[in-house]
Amino acid sequence: MKDLSKIEQKQLRHLLQEKKERMLRWEEGDGEFDGVESAPNDLLRESLIHQAAPSFEQLVIVQALSPPALSLANIDRGLIIAQIEDVEPLICLTKLDLVIARAEADKIARIYRELGYHVLLTSALTGEGMSSLRERLENKHSVLLGEAGAGRKSLLRRLDAGFESKCKTRELTLEAHNGAALQCFVKHHDLGRGLEITFLDGLSVAGFLNVKREEARLYYDEFRDFTDDCESAECLHAQEKGCAVKQAVARGEVAKLRYKSYSEIIQALA
Structure with missing residues (x-):
């Protein structure tokens, strides 16, 4: 946080503390997890991962490289969640065997590596990157975050061919904003050697x-060098005039x- 402006540091500390306090209030009320459970929808949406795996140490963001599944927005959503949960993120790019131009995969990996994130290029089919993945997973409890089709199950099958028969599954019942019930399945697997995996379906x-x-901008580290030069202190780096971040993008200083x-993320949050 040292590179944030004083105002942004205060805002981010306040946001994270507020989320932790709200979660603590719910846990002190009725935080037992036994079979099917429910809780206020807004709390579940911001802390479902924590409830499913309260002691997890690493968030593995699983993203398929092959189009049309490729979504940098989902990678960045995962990185934001990792910051909120205060856990180590690992970006795992999958289905490398389906990529036509390897240079494009390397370009995406380079963007995030230059920002200081750990990135693995993997293929469950050929085995490329799997030994590195296992090393990164050992002696940690990791949550695998990704869309259906991202390749999470294929990775686990490569690590342990019989993982599906060994998974312990729990069910969460959530209430959507429209009042509809939404089911989420939490699957936990212990691969041994201190390697624990949790992933969520649904x-x-x-x-x-x-x-x-208006909070999303605080989680993009590379914006911080330019935000003080925006004409508006509340600039969202979207349609505002005099946005220093957009100018940095035009100069190639921000990818x-x-x-x-x-x-894409702030449009979805609008």
Whole structure:
């Protein structure tokens, strides 16, 4: 947080503390997890991962490289969630064997590596990157976050061919904004050697992210070098005039793909 402006540091500390306090109030009320359970929808959307795996240490963001599944916005949603949960993120790009141009996969990996994130390029089919993945998973309790079809199950089958028969499954019942019941299945697997995996089925990646539209910008580290130069202190880096972040994108100082991802996220939060 040292690179944030004083105002942004205060805002981010307040947001994170508020979320932790709200979660604590719910847990002190009736936080037992036994079979099927329910809780206020807004709390579940912001802390479902924590409830499913309260002691997890690493969030593995699983994203398929092959189109049309490729979504940098989902990678960035996962990175925001990791910051909120205060856990280590690992970006796992899958289905490398289906990529036509390897240079494109390397370009995406380079964008995030230059920001300081760990990125693995993997293929459950060929085995590429799997030994590195296992090393990153060992001695940690990890949550695998990704859309259906991202390749989470294929990765686990490569790590342990019989994982599906060994998974312990629990069911969550959530209430959507429209009052409809929404089922989510939490699957937990212990691969041994301190390697624990939890993943959730039934919700999109976006469903786990509950931040306000104006908060999203605080989680993009590369924006911080430019935000003080925006004409408006409340600039969302969207349609505002005099936005220093957009100017940085035009100069190539902020990756266009990351900015496009940010724009997609705040549009979805509008």
